[in-house]
Amino acid sequence: xxxxxxxxxxxxxxxxxxxxxxxxxxxxxxxxxxxxxxxxxxxxxxxxxxxxxxxxxxxxxxxxxxxxxxxxxxxxxxxxxxxxxxxxxxxxxxxxxxxxxxxxxxxxxxxxxxx
Amino acid sequence: xxxxxxxxxxxxxxxxxxxxxxxxxxxxxxxxxxxxxxxxxxxxxxxxxxxxxxxxxxxxxxxxxxxxxxxxxxxxxxxxxxxxxxxxxxxxxxxxxxxxxxxxxxxxx
Numbered sequence: 533x534x535x536x537x538x539x540x541x542x543x544x545x546x547x548x549x550x551x552x553x554x555x556x557x558x559x560x561x562x563x564x565x566x567x568x569x570x571x572x573x574x575x576x577x578x579x580x581x582x583x584x585x586x587x588x589x590x591x592x593x594x595x596x597x598x599x600x601x602x603x604x605x606x607x608x609x610x611x612x613x614x615x616x617x618x619x620x621x622x623x624x625x626x627x628x629x630x631x632x633x634x635x636x637x638x639x640x641x642x643x644x645x646x647x
Numbered sequence: 648x649x650x651x652x653x654x655x656x657x658x659x660x661x662x663x664x665x666x667x668x669x670x671x672x673x674x675x676x677x678x679x680x681x682x683x684x685x686x687x688x689x690x691x692x693x694x695x696x697x698x699x700x701x702x703x704x705x706x707x708x709x710x711x712x713x714x715x716x717x718x719x720x721x722x723x724x725x726x727x728x729x730x731x732x733x734x735x736x737x738x739x740x741x742x743x744x745x746x747x748x749x750x751x752x753x754x755x756x
Contacts, residue, residue, distance in 0.1 A: 536689075572748055573748055574735065574737075574745075574746030574747045574748045574749065575690075575735070575737075575744075575746040576746075577743055577744075580743070590743065591743075622689055622690070624690075631677075632677060632678060632739025632740065632743070632744055633677060633678050633695070633697065633739065634695075635680065635692035635695060636680075636682075636690070636692060636744070637692075638689035638690045638691070639689050640688060640689045641687075641688070641689055
């Protein structure tokens, strides 16, 4: 099992550019999520999905899009990058779609800089 | 919004000593989880304690939960250099976990 795989590890964008952060898991997890981590702050939830075709917004969804066409993949799209989106992004998954009484499995993160 | 708040923000101790970090939260919870993050890496789950539990152990880790005070503590006994990391608490209600800003732990050799 590879677990949760994120690509790329590093990315530099110019303001206004778009890009997609990839996330894939091979554990057949129903729940997948995207977080951003900024210095001095806890993780903040961007979007999450409880299964293929089902997504919902988290705490900070503006400027980001998601879709879930398969159980394995949950890409995060930045539509028009802004410097405020400079952050480290983590994808995380768990088996149970409906309960937080399970641990999350995290990818290794994508460090994004927007100039 | 930030539900869990860790205390202290940073902690530096000698190898072999015990490390204690605390987490406070504001609303009712189903569970509280602790995670570790090594520098530049993803988070790794350490332990989950449910709201009806008061104490839980896992190896050198001991977690307590006091729902009346809305607080939890993580104790790492006999610390090692490899314990150097940031530690985060996360409180769970429905679909979402709410995270604290973390405690940075440094173990000095």
